[in-house]
Amino acid sequence: MQIGNIIQLLSGGLAMGAIYVLVALGLYITHLTTHRVNFGQGDFLMVGTFLMLFIRKAGLPLLVAIAMTLIVLAIMGWLLERIAIRPLDRKKSTPVGAFSWILTTAGIALILQNVIELGFGKTSQYSSPLFSSRRDQVVQVLGAGLFVEEILVIIAAVVIVIIFYAFMFHSRWGKNIQAVAFNPESAKLLGVHTDRVKTGVFIIAAILAAVAGVLIGPLVTINPHMGLVLTIKALIVAAIGGFANPVGILVGGILFGVFESLSNYIDSGFGDLYPLLAALIIIAVKPSGLFSERHADVR
Template identity: 35%
Template sequence: MELTDILKALINGLVYGSVYAIIAQGYYITFITTKTLNFGQGDFVMLGSLIGLSTFITITATGGSVWIAFIASLLLVIVILGICGWGLEQVAIRPLKSWHSIGWILSTVAVSMIVRNVAMLIWGRDVLMAPSPFGRAILDLGIMKIRYHDIFVLVSAVVIMLLLYVFLKKSLFGKALEAVAFNRDAASLMGINPRLMASIAFIIAGILAGVGGVLVGPMVHPGAFIGLFLGLKAFAVAIIGGIENPRGIFIGGLLLGVLENLFTLYSTSMKEAAAFFLILVILAVLPQGLFGKRVKEKF
C-alpha cells in the first residue's frame, strides 16, 4: 500500500461522503418538521440522476453546450423532484400521519417501489454511463490526480450546506420551519401553518435528492437500482451524525465516505459493510449519534 493509494482513498471518501450528506439533509429537514422520513429518498436520487442524464444527452445531441445541458438538467430535476416531494407528503405522509400511525413507513416504501418500477419501464434495467460537464479533465497534483468533477461535487456540497443554513436561519420560511420543529402547537398559535411547513420540508428534501442524483451520476453508473444503496448510505449518515443536527450529518457523511474507501484498500467486499459497522459502533457508545442531543430517560 502506497501513500498515493491512501490519499486517493481519502479524496474519494470525501467526495462520496459529501454526496451522502446532501441526500441525508433531506432526512433531517423532514424529520425535524414532521417526525417522519421518506424511506424512498434513495429512489428519488436515482430518479434525479436518470432525468438529469436524459436531459443532458438530449441537449448535447442537438448541439447544445455541455454547461447549458448541465444547468438545464439541474433545473428540470429541481422542479420535478420538488413536485415529487410535495406529492409524496400529500399522498403517503399526511393521510397516515393524521392517524398517529406508522403506516407512513410502509407508504413511503411503496412509493419507492413504484418509482423504481417506473424507472425500469422508461430506462430499462441496465446501468448507464453519465457524462460530466468537465468531461475527463483531471487536476494533476504530481503525487496524485483528481477529477475536476470530484472537486466540483465537494465544493457544491459545501455551498449547498451553506445555502441550507442561510435558508433555515435567515429566511422567513426557514424560521417558520424551525419554529414548527421546536414547538408545533406554539407555532400554530403564532399563525404558522404546520401543514404548509411539512409540504415545504418534503419539497426541499426532494430537491436535495434530485441535486444529489445529478452530482453523483457521473461518479456511478445510473440505473433503476442505485437508489437502494444510496438511500441506505444517506440514512446511515443521518444516524451517525445525529438526525437533528445538519452539521453533524455533514461530518458523518465525510466520515462514512472516508471509512468505506479506506476499507477498499484492504478488501473491496468490505466497502458496503463499512456503513453498518460504523453505525453499530457509534450507536453502542452514542445512541443519539455523534452530534445528536442526549436524552435522559426517567424510570
C-alpha cells in the same frame, strides 16, 4: 501506501460522503418537522440521475437539464407529502396509522424503481460529466491524479450545505420550520401556516435529492435500484451525526465516506461491510449519535 494513493482515496471518500450528506439532510429536515422520513429519498435521487441522463441525451443545455430536474423533483416532493403523508395525519392516533408513512413512502420508492426500470431497462448506465470534457479527466495534486468531477462535487456539496445551514438558522422560513418542529399547535397560534411548512420541507428534501442525483451521476454507474443502498447509508450517516444536528450529519457523512473509500481499497470484496459494522457499533454505544444535542429534545 504512498501519499498520492492516500489523496486519491480521500478525494473519492469525500465526494461520496458529500452525496450521503445531501441525502441525509433531506431525511433530517422532514424528520425534524414532521417526525417522518421519506424512505424513498434515495430513489428520488435515482430519479434525478435518470432525468439528467434523459434530458442531456435529448441535447438540452446543462443548466436547462439541471433546472428541469430540480423542478420535477420538487413537484414529486409536493405530491409525496399530499398523497403519502398528509392523509395519514387523520389516522395517527391509531397504532397502525402512526407508522403507516413507512409503508407509503417505501411503496412509492418501489413504484419509482419499476417505472425507471421500464423506461431505461435493468442494466447500469453512465451519465456524462457535468464540469469536464470526459469522465477520466484528472488534475495533479501532490503527485495524485484527482478526477475533476470529484473535486467539483465536493466543492458544490460544501456550498449547498452552507446555504442549507444559513437557510435553517438565519431565515424566516427556517425559523418557521423550527417553530413547527418544536410545537405545531403553538406555531399555528403564532400565525405560522403549519401545513404549508410541512409541505415545504418535503419539497426541500426532494430538491436536495435532485441535487445529489445531478452530482452523483458522473461518479458512479447508475441503475434503477441504486436508491435503496443510498437511503440506508444516508440514514446511517444521519444516525452517526445525530438526527437533530445538521453539522453532525456533515461530519458523519465525511467520516463514513472516507472510511468506506479506505476499506474498499484494503479489501475490495468486503469493503462496504466494514463501514456498516463500524456504524452499528457507534450507534449501539451512543444511540443518540456522536454529535447529538446536549439538552433533551422537548418537542
